[in-house]
Amino acid sequence: xxxxxxxxxxxxxxxxxxxxxxxxxxxPEILKGLATTFKHLIRPEKFTVEYPEKKxxxxxxxxxxxxxxxxxxxxxxxxxxxxxxxACPSECIHITAGPTPPEWTDREKYPTKFEIDMLxxxxxxxxxxxxxxxxxxxxxxxxxxxxxxxxxxxxxxxLLRQPMKREYPDQG
Amino acid sequence: MxxxxxxxxxxxxxxxxxxxxFCLDHQIYIPHNxxxxxxxxxxxxxxxxxxxxxxxxxxxxxxxCTLSVREPGPKQEMLEIxxxxxxxxxxxxxxxxxxxxxxxLDCPVCDQAGECYLQDYSFTYGKDRSRFVEPxxxxxxxDVGDHVKIWGNRCIVCTRCVxxxxxxxxxxxxxxxxxxxxxxxxxxxxxxxxxxxxxNTVDICPVGALLDKEFLYQAxxxxxxxxxxxxxxxxxxxxxxxDTYQGAVKRxxxxxxxxxxxxxxxxxxxxxxxxxxxxxxxxxxxxRGTTAAGAVEWxxxxxxxxxxxVRTALDRVVHAEGGAAxxxxxxxxxxxxxxxLFKGLMADMIGARDLGLLTAPDGVRTTFKKGFVIESDRNPxxxxxxxxxxxxxxxxxxxxxxxxxxxGRIKAALVIGGIPEWAPPPELVAALRKLAFxxxxxxxxxxxAALAHLVIPGATWVEKDGTFTNAQGxxxxxxxxxxxxxxxxxxxxxxxxxxxxxAAGAPDATGAKVLSAxxxxxxxxxxxxxxxGLNYHDIGTQGKLLAGATGAAAAAPAGAAxxxx
Numbered sequence: 001x002x003x004x005x006x007x008x009x010x011x012x013x014x015x016x017x018x019x020x021x022x023x024x025x026x027x028p029e030i031l032k033g034l035a036t037t038f039k040h041l042i043r044p045e046k047f048t049v050e051y052p053e054k055k056x057x058x059x060x061x062x063x064x065x066x067x068x069x070x071x072x073x074x075x076x077x078x079x080x081x082x083x084x085x086x087a088c089p090s091e092c093i094h095i096t097a098g099p100t101p102p103e104w105t106d107r108e109k110y111p112t113k114f115e116i117d118m119l120x121x122x123x124x125x126x127x128x129x130x131x132x133x134x135x136x137x138x139x140x141x142x143x144x145x146x147x148x149x150x151x152x153x154x155x156x157x158x159l160l161r162q163p164m165k166r167e168y169p170d171q172g
Numbered sequence: 173m174x175x176x177x178x179x180x181x182x183x184x185x186x187x188x189x190x191x192x193x194f195c196l197d198h199q200i201y202i203p204h205n206x207x208x209x210x211x212x213x214x215x216x217x218x219x220x221x222x223x224x225x226x227x228x229x230x231x232x233x234x235x236x237c238t239l240s241v242r243e244p245g246p247k248q249e250m251l252e253i254x255x256x257x258x259x260x261x262x263x264x265x266x267x268x269x270x271x272x273x274x275x276x277l278d279c280p281v282c283d284q285a286g287e288c289y290l291q292d293y294s295f296t297y298g299k300d301r302s303r304f305v306e307p308x309x310x311x312x313x314x315d316v317g318d319h320v321k322i323w324g325n326r327c328i329v330c331t332r333c334v335x336x337x338x339x340x341x342x343x344x345x346x347x348x349x350x351x352x353x354x355x356x357x358x359x360x361x362x363x364x365x366x367x368x369x370x371x372n373t374v375d376i377c378p379v380g381a382l383l384d385k386e387f388l389y390q391a392x393x394x395x396x397x398x399x400x401x402x403x404x405x406x407x408x409x410x411x412x413x414x415d416t417y418q419g420a421v422k423r424x425x426x427x428x429x430x431x432x433x434x435x436x437x438x439x440x441x442x443x444x445x446x447x448x449x450x451x452x453x454x455x456x457x458x459x460r461g462t463t464a465a466g467a468v469e470w471x472x473x474x475x476x477x478x479x480x481x482v483r484t485a486l487d488r489v490v491h492a493e494g495g496a497a498x499x500x501x502x503x504x505x506x507x508x509x510x511x512x513l514f515k516g517l518m519a520d521m522i523g524a525r526d527l528g529l530l531t532a533p534d535g536v537r538t539t540f541k542k543g544f545v546i547e548s549d550r551n552p553x554x555x556x557x558x559x560x561x562x563x564x565x566x567x568x569x570x571x572x573x574x575x576x577x578x579x580g581r582i583k584a585a586l587v588i589g590g591i592p593e594w595a596p597p598p599e600l601v602a603a604l605r606k607l608a609f610x611x612x613x614x615x616x617x618x619x620x621a622a623l624a625h626l627v628i629p630g631a632t633w634v635e636k637d638g639t640f641t642n643a644q645g646x647x648x649x650x651x652x653x654x655x656x657x658x659x660x661x662x663x664x665x666x667x668x669x670x671x672x673x674x675a676a677g678a679p680d681a682t683g684a685k686v687l688s689a690x691x692x693x694x695x696x697x698x699x700x701x702x703x704x705g706l707n708y709h710d711i712g713t714q715g716k717l718l719a720g721a722t723g724a725a726a727a728a729p730a731g732a733a734x735x736x737x
Contacts, residue, residue: 081280082392097389
């Protein structure tokens with residue numbers, strides 16, 4: 001037993017105190033345990049999920065693959081401020097900024113390239129927290145399958161196609 | 173010397189010393205926006221408030237940039253200021269609140285964020301919220317010059333740029349237009365800011381109002397790495413900072429050196445970095461060959477193989493025809509160390525008799541109002557080359573080499589170019605074509621490299637360490653900011669490996685110990701009289717004059733500054 005043993009273990013009787021006869025026999029305790037075993041044998045209560053046939057619901061705050069959001073006109077919401085790349089502890093966000101097309105009158109800067117190296121990402125959600133425009137989100141997408149490394153290098157198009165965690169009123 | 177007190181501590185300074193500058197020089201920080209040591213005092217940002225006492229000052233807070241050290245008159249007390257008094261802190265908070273009334277909170281998309289005075293001061297001295305609920309004023313966003321764009325909304329009307337154009341450049345294209353809270357900087361109609369120092373306004377702008385169009389959105393400043401360097405675009409040798417991001421040069425900024433460039437650099441030098449990332453940069457050595465059809469065919473080869481071949485070919489010519497049959501041409505874009513190694517290799521080891529100097533063509537000499545100069549000599553190290561190769565070789569060497577080639581005396585040459593976007597003069601091209609063997613070290617696939625039998629990739633000055641000697645005779649250090657492309661290497665390394673390659677041509681250069689620029693400079697200082705007494709470490713960030721140099725070219729800025737200021 002090391003020092004880090006679970007603290008809810010029953011305390012050993014204080015030194016000098018003698019255990020009673022029933023405790024010394026162990027028999028009543030063994031019978032109690034067997035009773036529990038037989039109870040579950042007769043009326044089984046399932047604690048496991050038959051994965052992958054059955055799936056547990058994914059919580060709302062699950063941090064899965066990233067998505068880039070769109071604004072009401074369907075343009076990328078991101079303004080290429082690099083705050084997500086600055087906050088990112090694994091340095092997996094690579095942005096190239098550029099001036100917006102002239103018809104975007106409300107802003108001047110947008111990401112011409114927005115890439116996330118999902119193999120480096122640790123899914124901490126700092127990018128989501130740092131974003132001043134609510135433009136990046138970690139979705140509840142749980143299944144992340146790819147056959148090559150290149151596929152895990154998400155570009156702007158992939159990120160914009162990701163399913164959203166919830167519906168947003170301003171989504172185009 | 174006059175005595176005065178700052179924060180209770182007594183100091184001494186000559187009468188007339190600007191108090192704000194004195195405090196900044198003595199590690200007492202006073203926030204300021206409009207004050208710049210190169211410009212006249214405007215006192216309009218109201219950020220450098222201090223509490224003053226003594227002399228004939230009224231009680232209360234006042235701007236420290238407009239205060240100067242004075243001797244107290246009869247019945248007057250000694251000048252005394254406090255920089256962190258409660259009144260001062262409150263005044264700063266108020267000033268910042270006013271400055272932020274119309275300033276947009278667009279730091280995330282503003283290029284200045286990270287090096288913005290207003291951002292830093294708001295963080296350090298400002299309130300955490302604004303009481304201003306009215307809509308903000310909208311001001312113009314437009315080009316004010318060839319390289320500069322103004323975001324009027326962000327302007328705090330400190331007039332640094334207006335004073336700069338008026339006092340330092342002398343062209344005065346900028347002015348403050350409109351009144352009251354609509355105040356904004358603009359250029360005069362039909363007079364865009366197209367002077368050759370215009371981009372310095374971007375550096376001195378304390379906020380993100382004036383931004384460099386070429387650097388716009390290129391990188392956030394906190395991601396960039398900075399190396400101290402020297403501008404090679406003319407023989408002034410402005411001290412610079414090289415900012416790089418993801419292995420590419422993003423911008424140059426001037427670095428203060430009162431003896432050379434004061435606080436400034438010209439636009440020619442500032443934007444002279446595109447060739448460092450040009451698609452025609454050489455990353456591998458290549459060898460000329462001929463196809464069956466007779467056309468020129470280049471084959472890539474290893475650096476060791478190329479260096480060994482160069483040494484073998486040169487040695488073979490020397491063996492057959494003597495040292496006079498080999499010539500060496502170096503460029504005035506090479507560092508002092510490289511020129512010294514070049515001379516050592518060509519003259520002492522291979523035995524070449526004729527060395528010459530390649531130079532970029534002269535430009536126009538431009539002088540500005542406050543004495544900043546762009547020299548006509550567009551080479552960083554012509555002075556150093558003259559000292560190291562000898563004045564005769566630097567001035568007449570090229571002509572001698574060309575004559576030698578035409579006369580058929582010179583059969584082989586090693587040419588080190590490295591001058592960016594340079595078109596070699598036609599007489600040089602014609603002569604080099606005649607050579608039986610020509611090896612060229614160059615940074616790009618230049619017209620010079622096209623003449624060679626063997627091309628070896630070199631490094632630009634941002635990719636290596638070394639020193640240049642400017643027109644004043646000031647030896648200045650530049651440091652490596654990037655790795656050279658491919659197997660390209662600093663010429664100091666290439667030349668040492670060429671020297672180590674055995675005369676028999678076995679390419680055993682790899683194992684040779686390559687000395688750093690610092691060690692080579694030590695050897696140079698010990699052997700060349702002009703460099704005597706200099707030491708790479710002591711050159712530091714501000715440079716050191718050659719023995720016997722008076723820094724004559726420096727007299728112009730200093731003198732003009734005194735009369736103009």
